[in-house]
């Protein structure tokens with residue numbers, strides 16, 4: 614079954630001004646249910662903009678978006694947020710700092726729920742038990758801190774909680790925008806492992822932006838490369854499993870007509886000493 618269909622999406626920021634910027638220039642993508650695609654691309658390729666188009670941060674100038682068989686091209690952002698999870702690089706973005714862990718989970722649970730007038734008091738003891746169970750799976754001791762405000766958590770704990778909130782009710786689509794890039798390496802690895810297990814267990818259709826070329830080939834079942842507001846390379850199956858990072862860089866060069874220029878990829882190479 615097809616889960617996501619992007620048809621020829623276009624978006625130009627500040628049209629007709631000196632700051633005019635074509636951010637999406639005909640993005641088309643078909644994802645089967647359960648597909649997990651990694652995305653790498655050059656600086657300003659349009660990766661985050663593509664995610665924002667999908668979540669309804671703006672309506673694309675042209676093109677259409679179909680999610681789970683439903684045309685959501687003009688659906689409001691709050692409607693989409695019920696079925697699309699979106700994680701950012703910044704762990705502060707996904708949670709409400711002054712509310713407790715339990716309240717944050719309750720909000721996520723109710724937002725994704727189908728009840729039209731869901732209110733706080735509808736969270737039952739059983740729901741709280743479910744929260745505790747799920748928190749325990751994160752293996753960060755958060756199940757014993759449910760009454761503490763989220764603002765006290767570390768970045769990694771907060772990102773793990775955001776991931777849990779986004780997947781508590783299985784979303785139709787999960788968008789991960791470099792969600793481990795701001796964490797220290799050990800924590801990043803932990804959050805990545807959690808991501809892999811949750812996505813696999815719930816068979817979530819997932820798109821993940823990364824600047825780590827190894828991750829781009831190892832995670833999920835498909836790799837997309839973006840440049841200049843387009844998807845310039847899309848690989849899966851046997852061809853992908855045989856690819857090395859150098860092959861991937863070469864494919865980018867062939868298809869984009871230039872070398873991959875991404876500051877963060879460059880920086881991570883310097884840090885890794887290669």
Ligand SMILES: Nc1ncnc2c1ncn2[C@@H]1O[C@H](COP(=O)(O)OP(=O)(O)OP(=O)(O)O)[C@@H](O)[C@H]1O
Pocket residue numbers: 626627634635636654655656657658659660661662663
């Ligand atoms: N709200 C906005 N207003 C004006 N220009 C924007 C806006 N959002 C994005 N852009 C521009 O659109 C282009 C695509 O940006 P986007 O953030 O999607 O790229 P990206 O692939 O995620 O890049 P990076 O890896 O550098 O974060 C960039 O040139 C960016 O400056």
